[in-house]
Amino acid sequence: MHCYESVVNYLSSGMLLAGLLHLILHRKAQASYGRYMKPTTPTRMVPARVAWFLQEMPAFLMPLLLMHFSQQYSTTGRAILLKTFCLHYFHRSFVYSLLTRGQPFPLSVMATAGSFCLLNGFLQGHYLLHCAQFDEEWLVSYRYTIGLVVFYIGMAINVHSDYILRNLRKPKEKVYKIPAGGLFEYVSGANYFGELVEWFGYAIVTWSLPGFSIAVFSLSFIGPRAYYHHKFYKGHFKEYPRFRKALIPFIF
Numbered sequence: 001m002h003c004y005e006s007v008v009n010y011l012s013s014g015m016l017l018a019g020l021l022h023l024i025l026h027r028k029a030q031a032s033y034g035r036y037m038k039p040t041t042p043t044r045m046v047p048a049r050v051a052w053f054l055q056e057m058p059a060f061l062m063p064l065l066l067m068h069f070s071q072q073y074s075t076t077g078r079a080i081l082l083k084t085f086c087l088h089y090f091h092r093s094f095v096y097s098l099l100t101r102g103q104p105f106p107l108s109v110m111a112t113a114g115s116f117c118l119l120n121g122f123l124q125g126h127y128l129l130h131c132a133q134f135d136e137e138w139l140v141s142y143r144y145t146i147g148l149v150v151f152y153i154g155m156a157i158n159v160h161s162d163y164i165l166r167n168l169r170k171p172k173e174k175v176y177k178i179p180a181g182g183l184f185e186y187v188s189g190a191n192y193f194g195e196l197v198e199w200f201g202y203a204i205v206t207w208s209l210p211g212f213s214i215a216v217f218s219l220s221f222i223g224p225r226a227y228y229h230h231k232f233y234k235g236h237f238k239e240y241p242r243f244r245k246a247l248i249p250f251i252f
Contacts, residue, residue: 003131011123012213019213019220026224044107051105052097055113060089062121063128070129078128081206084151085124088198089117091159101166120214127210147205154197157183161191178237188233188246189226196222 046054063082138144160182168177183190199218203211230246 004126005131008123008127008131008210011119012209015120015123015213015217019217023220023224045104046107046110047104048100048102049097051110052100052102053093055110056089056092056097056117058114059117059121059124060086060093062118063125066122066125066129078132078134080148081128081132081202082125084148084202084205085128088155089121091155096162099162099166101169101171123210124214127208128206132206132208143207144205147201147203147207150201150204151198152201154194154199154201157194157197158191159194161194165191176232176236178233178240185241187226188230189222192222192226192229 063086067082161179161184164179164181164184168179169175179190183193187193196215196218199211199215203215205211227246233240
């Protein structure tokens with residue numbers, strides 16, 4: 001398949017603008033789901049496990065479909081990065097979604113997230129399969145090694161932090177508690193921090209506009225949420241450790 005460079009550039013730029021717009025619009029309030037859900041807002045809800053599975057799945061399936069219909073994709077660099085990208089969404093779709101104990105999602109939030117995952121899956125998959133150029137020197141470069149190491153460190157932090165959050169409450173218990181252990185000893189949003197480390201590692205190893213766009217979009221989207229989680233803990237728990245930091249307080 002031909003590399004549609006203009007489409008890649010438009011989608012990447014759109015993702016950057018969407019992330020920055022979301023950051024601006026949510027400086028004062030968070031999207032209405034989870035602990036920030038407004039009880040008076042009438043909306044159709046979807047169970048958390050179903051919502052996570054359906055919204056994350058497109059980002060996992062789209063690169064696989066593109067790979068299936070592509071005739072040339074088996075270079076080492078492309079294979080490694082495709083597997084790296086898909087690994088994140090495989091975990092989100094088949095592991096995290098089945099284990100989460102989160103609250104139901106508004107259908108509109110699930111649909112929006114699913115649309116983003118579909119576009120992102122196409123963007124990253126098409127770029128890696130048909131546009132990216134990786135030579136033998138790339139495989140032994142510092143950028144390749146550092147980027148992959150950063151990505152997998154971030155994923156380990158993210159997975160471990162999710163494990164801590166899942167085990168904070170007993171089944172069917174709905175009270176909020178202070179997370180402890182791992183990087184939660186230092187930052188309020190250790191799970192978000194881990195995911196951001198993942199995507200910035202991905203941006204380093206791909207050294208591309210699509211890679212940079214998903215990193216910035218993630219920072220703009222989950223960064224504010226981590227900050228408001230920090231404010232929530234400080235406002236609701238007198239015993240909350242004051243030395244802990246918000247994820248990105250410099251943005252606000």
